[in-house]
Amino acid sequence: MFASFGAIILAAAFASTACEESTEVTPNPAPDGGGNFPSTEADASAPAIDCPAPTGGPTMHKDDVEGEQVWTTAGSPHIVEYDVNVRNGAKLTIEPCAEVLVAKGKHIHVAYPGTPNIGGTLIAEGTATKPIKFGGRDGERWASIHVVAPGTARFKYVTFDGGGGGDFEDNATLNILGDGELPADPLLFVDHVTIKNSLGTGIWMQRGSNFIEGSTDLTITGSGAGESPYPIQIEEHSIDRLPVGKYTGNKIDEILLRAVGASDANGLALDATLHERGVPYHMGKTTLDYFVVGPKDGAPTATLTIEPGVVMRFEAETALKVQGSGDKPSTGAIRALGTAEKPIVFTSASASPKAGDWRGLWFGGIPSDKNKLDHVRIEYAGFDCSCILNSCSNIGTHNGAVIFTAQPGSAFITNSVFKEVDGHAVTEGFDGALVDFRPTNDFQAITGCVQTLPRVVVGACPNPKPACDGMD
Template structure:
């Protein structure tokens, strides 16, 4: 009996001792902060603008989860390789202002304990400031060594002039100053930076604000070699709001660049002015739409662009009245295309069929009384083939959408039937135009292929058909989905 009692009590004793040792029965809580030291650059170092390697050593009694790196209070990146004791990040300081900057490294362990170390460094300036106030009519080059470049008034690059801006240049603009290129005569601007040595165009104000300076204008004499690459344009838009204006046939090629803190639109183009080779750009924190353009030139918008973070309601690509007269693909840009109030975007030419292809996942928003027309007196086709997971959406631009907010997509008599295919599309809140009997999709003497689409909340019919030939209403009803349409699913004109 004594042996049995000992066997029963021994595990309980061990359990009691174990609970007593960890002060309550649960796993011990890690309250120990990690340690961290910045080992490069040295505190008080003077550095040239460009890529600056920041290195820090960090340890913890358990495990360092990550080390975050900050410059002047803004996080620039982190290193989360927990197999290391030396953590690093490269700061692209090519556009950093000359003067003192604070670098902080913050180590965080798995329990969110943290510790920081801070050093101060000085970014050396160039030989400047270098002032610019004269129009450019010959070949001129601006160098990083002459930073900062100060533009004191409007400058024209014209009459055969060429301005080359080298990587690492910092160009500041006085109040209401700007640069125009190719006004009535030939001009060229080549501002090509590098991934690690960008070009900065910014305000010369001590406390910069949107609209401090005008921005850039590119006009009919702009040469085909004009290009912005790895550039940042910020705080522009003093005249009419846009940071970059492209008009009268002017063309700007742009890649890997940023427009930010603008007073209005990022880029506005009209009268056949447009951008080409437009990819890997960011337009953010602007007071209006990132882009505003003629529908003919949507085809030049490439991949890798980011148009988010602008003022509320403006994260969209603004498209105004006009035609698509070249075979085009509208890519899903991650934000909607928005057709402006009272605008008709029409597709086609009288000489040859023009096909507009819309990529799966794309959203097209319509403001009041706006519409899209395919093949009215001109030859055209529309290929809008979404998928079950990435539908193509035609909808209202209103913050609180309602039936009849916009007119319709009209497939008219001169549409090429074989080039009109709609699948996995969503049509909502249309029917406001009253075309025929009214419908979000209006088919008039055409026989497009429409299947697996959804039609909802029209102020009239989901689809309205009329004319000499059109898809059978019963087929349209059976092959598509309808909901909440005021007049019904498919309306048919009287014979």
């Protein structure tokens, strides 16, 4: 089961019912006096809209959808005057060119309320020339499309405008909740979908929810406020299918990644790729939000692949951890293969970054041979690891940008930069032989050792102990 804090979030939700390149992020456009963000320019190449004038609307809706129901183009606008619930096997289809206007603070729920419930389906699939629109009735702030497993929603050529007015939903326009069990639940399909002017985050994927395979072309803009300033919030089990698209023009143009493996022994359980999507990933929202790679036990190694150009900005005191302990093989691995032109950056999320902001990379157990980091930059790491590891170095703490608790088979970090580290660049805190990470890497402003000396397996440590690895 997923970590416990995800369940807490769910309960709250229902309470009311080259390696030296800069990591600075381009400032976001400031809102005007009314709190509105600048509009994006229209795409001159977009096809002309070909929608007939409605002939039978407005059509009023509330309560449960029964059986299979179609909201027609002719009956537009469709007014959601009270919450509409698509559950108990019901199916709601919204025709191309239809317009849906939701009253202030109201929702369209899919597979919720949950008792009794055997799922529900919402389909709103337009075309390039016959798009579908969701907005607020009389221009007021509506709540969300709220999808709960086992319900599903499919959106194609749809625009959502002015949502995010729900309670305990991080002011999201699309609020998607899985069942909290592995495997992750594919609940949401998007294709040429635009979310704009959401009060908070545009989409909140939580409780192990996932995008449906094939999702693409997602735009979130003009959104975000307060404690929910990001265009989208996801978890580790939805990173692999995060759609290509545009995530700019919001209060903070970063993808918030809140890992459910944070405080318990859960983690990324299946191979997944962290895609380069044009904006940084903001790692965590609290100090408990560690990104853990690898299941607890009883499963094959899970590998996190990170694409060139990805920037991961870590919240204070958080870390990227590979699951494992003692002399047992790790259950996770990281493959971060950047290039000189597009390095992969692990950095601080602070507006004024400094050495020691975050904990760094922790490799627990015997590292897998699948690990490989090339052309990466690790900076501002070295927060207190609260760990006592084995060492023959004369050191007082074991904080490091990269920490090993068992001997790696090779120096698998190459052509990389360690920069502004409070503590050691590489802490080799195990019984075994020194693995030399010096030859191809660059070390800048390291307050401790470039690398520490592990404790020897046979015999005693040198007397006196060297300050670091004895190579200086």
